[in-house]
Amino acid sequence: MKREHVIKPVLDHHYPTIQYGKGVYLYDEQGKAYIDGCSGAVTAGLGHGVQEIIDAMMEQANKVSFVYRSQFTSEPAEQLAEKLSDLAPGNDYWTFFVNSGSEATETAMKIAIQHWQEKGRPGKNKVISRRMSYHGITLGALSMSGHVLRRRRFIPLLEDFPVVMPPYCYRCPLGKTVGNCQVACADDLATAIKRIGAEHIAAFIAEPIIGAAGGAIVPPEGYYKKIKAICEQYDILFIADEVMTGIARTGAMFGMQHDEVEPDLMALGKGMSAGYTPMAATLVKDHVMEPILKGTKSIMSGHTYSANPQSAAISLAVLTYIDKHQLVSAAANKGRYLLNALHLLADGIKIIGDVRGKGLLLAIEFVADRTNKQPFAPGLGVTSRIIENAFQKGLLVYPAAGAIDGEGDAIIIAPPLIISEEEMNQLVRILAESIREVM
Numbered sequence: 001m002k003r004e005h006v007i008k009p010v011l012d013h014h015y016p017t018i019q020y021g022k023g024v025y026l027y028d029e030q031g032k033a034y035i036d037g038c039s040g041a042v043t044a045g046l047g048h049g050v051q052e053i054i055d056a057m058m059e060q061a062n063k064v065s066f067v068y069r070s071q072f073t074s075e076p077a078e079q080l081a082e083k084l085s086d087l088a089p090g091n092d093y094w095t096f097f098v099n100s101g102s103e104a105t106e107t108a109m110k111i112a113i114q115h116w117q118e119k120g121r122p123g124k125n126k127v128i129s130r131r132m133s134y135h136g137i138t139l140g141a142l143s144m145s146g147h148v149l150r151r152r153r154f155i156p157l158l159e160d161f162p163v164v165m166p167p168y169c170y171r172c173p174l175g176k177t178v179g180n181c182q183v184a185c186a187d188d189l190a191t192a193i194k195r196i197g198a199e200h201i202a203a204f205i206a207e208p209i210i211g212a213a214g215g216a217i218v219p220p221e222g223y224y225k226k227i228k229a230i231c232e233q234y235d236i237l238f239i240a241d242e243v244m245t246g247i248a249r250t251g252a253m254f255g256m257q258h259d260e261v262e263p264d265l266m267a268l269g270k271g272m273s274a275g276y277t278p279m280a281a282t283l284v285k286d287h288v289m290e291p292i293l294k295g296t297k298s299i300m301s302g303h304t305y306s307a308n309p310q311s312a313a314i315s316l317a318v319l320t321y322i323d324k325h326q327l328v329s330a331a332a333n334k335g336r337y338l339l340n341a342l343h344l345l346a347d348g349i350k351i352i353g354d355v356r357g358k359g360l361l362l363a364i365e366f367v368a369d370r371t372n373k374q375p376f377a378p379g380l381g382v383t384s385r386i387i388e389n390a391f392q393k394g395l396l397v398y399p400a401a402g403a404i405d406g407e408g409d410a411i412i413i414a415p416p417l418i419i420s421e422e423e424m425n426q427l428v429r430i431l432a433e434s435i436r437e438v439m
């Protein structure tokens, strides 16, 4: 066999070679079709091979692809930052462009810390987070991430920032029942702040809907209003990690809009360029920038490719496409249809413990026993077997295993927002077969 050179996630696994993509389908070198039931990594929100995006890409490449951020700005970068601010809650955000979600959350952390330094409060330098969370793989982002499996190997290098309990209603950490809980889990933020000391905390970061660390976990109603109020009470900035939820995915442009909360900072990535180029951003409210503008007037961060005009033009084209094809409301409507279909599926499959999510960010959690929510033993690899079965049958779904202290089984279903009803039916049919085969 020919020797390989690309380091892939699992080194003894065979990865088919994809030749091209069209709509919700990817096609490998054997001509086999895969329904992209998770938009890759909840990224390819417009589907594959969209001509308008390819045209915008070519048009910008014909002008200029790269200028360096400390020498020039560009029209696409300026227009994109303005458009993001127009779309975001409150319409008063600056944008710091980066290239991945990890860089976006880590930049948010740095800006939050700098904000307090410029205000003469340098002791406020921790960014606390929840115990079930994923904010990225670089060391700063991983420090904030409560994802046991991904942290484990690097613990000596990490800050212990994930200290707040998750709003995980299916397995309420306080043993309460939905609708009758007064959103008590949010009070754990206040408890953590009092224990650590507000004078040491710059910000609290959270995903509007928990993604990879548990699978589309939607907090109870009123949760984020309470979280924001606690942050304000203790002079702590609130960072919304919208890397997975942002840009129409959940049936709102930003996940936090469901809760009518305006975060002080937001991290974006994934759907922002819909997989057509690496692109991400940290959005920062005027009031967070104010002391920096009055003070050192510079943010000590940045990457070579930050704000490159090529990626900015692609992202702009993505936002235009979303608007033109009304994909925010499409995500909400199609999400309702798919969620309903998954609930119907759950009726007949006893290892489905929970079906949840919002818009087209949905998940299924699997259990050994539905009556007592007993998880499968970790060694059984239920999530990976279901994902592999689906893959063999031509369906892609995304793992969200490890929800319960690094264990537990869940998958994310998050197809491109342009998926049709017939394609959703096909997705559910293949998924049902894939799950039944592990029972």
Ligand code: PLP
Pocket (backbone or CB within 6 Å): 041, 099, 100, 101, 102, 103, 105, 134, 135, 136, 137, 207, 211, 212, 241, 242, 243, 244, 245, 269, 270
């Ligand atoms: N934040 C969230 C909520 C994510 O889901 C992810 C990736 O899955 C990241 C941050 C990290 O993004 P990236 O993989 O682009 O670095």
